[in-house]
Amino acid sequence: MDINTEILENRIFAEIALGDSASLSKTISSDDIALFSYISGDVNPAHLDKDYAASDLFHHIIAQGVLTAGLISAVLGTKLPGPGTIYLGQELRFHAPVSPGDTITAKVIVTELIPEKHRVILDCHCFNQDGKDVLSGTATVQAPTEKISRPAIALPEVRLLRHEFLRNLLTKATSDTPLPTAIAYPCDETSLLAVTEAAARGLITPILVGPTSLITAKAAEYKLDISAFRIEEAASSSAAAKRAVALAHEGIAKALMKGALHTDELLHEVVQPGTGLRTGNRLSHVYVMDVPSYPKPLLITDAAINIQPDLEDKHSIVLNAISLAHSLGIETPRVAILAAVETVNPAMQATLDAAALCKMADRGQINSAILDGPLAFDNAISATAAAQKHIISPVAGQADILVVPDIESGNMLAKQLTFLANADAAGIVLGASVPIILTSRADNDRARLASCAIAVMMAGAHG
DSSP states (O other): OOOTTSEEEOOOGGGOOTTOEEEEEEEOOHHHHHHHHHHHOOOOHHHHOHHHHHTSTTSSOOOOHHHHHHHHHHHHHHTSSOTTOEEEEEEEEEOSOOOTTOEEEEEEEEEEEETGGGEEEEEEEEEOTTSOEEEEEEEEEEOOSSOOEEEOOOOOOOOOOOOHHHHHHHHHHOOSSOEEEEEEOOOSHHHHHHHHHHHHTTSEEEEEEEOHHHHHHHHHHTTOOOTTSEEEEOSSHHHHHHHHHHHHHTTSOSEEEEOSSOHHHHHHHHTOTTTSOBOSSOOEEEEEEEOTTSSSOEEEEOSSSOSSOOHHHHHHHHHHHHHHHHHTTOSSOEEEEEOSSSSOOTTOHHHHHHHHHHHHHHTTSSOSSEEEEEEOHHHHHOHHHHHHTTOOOSSTTOOSEEEOSSHHHHHHHHHHHHHHSOOEEEEEEESBSSOEEEOOTTOOHHHHHHHHHHHHHHHHHTO
């Protein structure tokens, strides 16, 4: 059905005769069903949950009956009688389910004309592509008496934003043994929310490290219950960072989480020789992004720690990201080394580094992944863009990991996806002996929980 370019012209009561009919057709999609659920609040799992629907009466997702009935309303309001029609009543009988992919035709036929108040009674049917009746009934309307002819208003473009990867990640990460996690200086709403939410989901067992009086006061201010959590006294943010790292160093905590202190303050303690959490690997940050318009998770690195990484740094950054991808169940991640162009240019260091990293992969210095670069961002995530530039690559258009040239480009890319493409971004620091969870004031609850879930999965993957 496409009425956006039509001229809508009604039939006034005097122009309508018995037997007149009109119809329209529409193919019902899963997005239609989800959008109707959103508008109506009908979250019946028969319409949305594939697993539930498989065990239900029809063994598959079905459309809401009223969604199908809405096609009748569309015929009455746009075709017969058309604009100016007043819907007075409707009797409906539902005969068969409507599934995603079914093409439904709604047809109305005039069966009675009542001159008083210009009423029209119409027989209504909806049938599928096989000619099977899915709905029938009778509609009563008041027909217009003034002629109307005008262009149909163009409908807005609607895009449903789904974050299925992070939802699935939370399901996979939940276990009977929450991950003991030291939270350094949890003295603001963001970090305390992350703690309470993750604990409620069974992801972590929090150890709050900081000034006890301040932590409890902030929790009371934000009406958050932290009574079940252990609190380790530390007088300042720097003392909290030191104590949190010590808890991880001693094996009491299996993960760290940044609270209301600067990232550098926490990482300064992490990299201390003897008392820190160094492993020989370089620390790097990864945003695990759930972008609704991209068909799989997108890992962006490094957007938070390494300011201007050289080739050796990028080698470590790539290895860290590949290890994380494996923890998330991506067996052979496709790694795109980003630059502004997709050809090697001696004047652009990012292209030289990309070429060198790919050769390192060829020589076995980077394993269990497929690398390609340099690739511009559009070529890395769009097969169409890659084809237009005649790029033949096993990574182009289907990247799992994006390795950015520097912290500025990475930070801007991640935030553009978050704020302009409605992506969720979970942040994690890699390369230490325990995962380090970073949360942001801009994170929603799903992103905060996902950051914790990633730490849980990493800890499980690495024993």
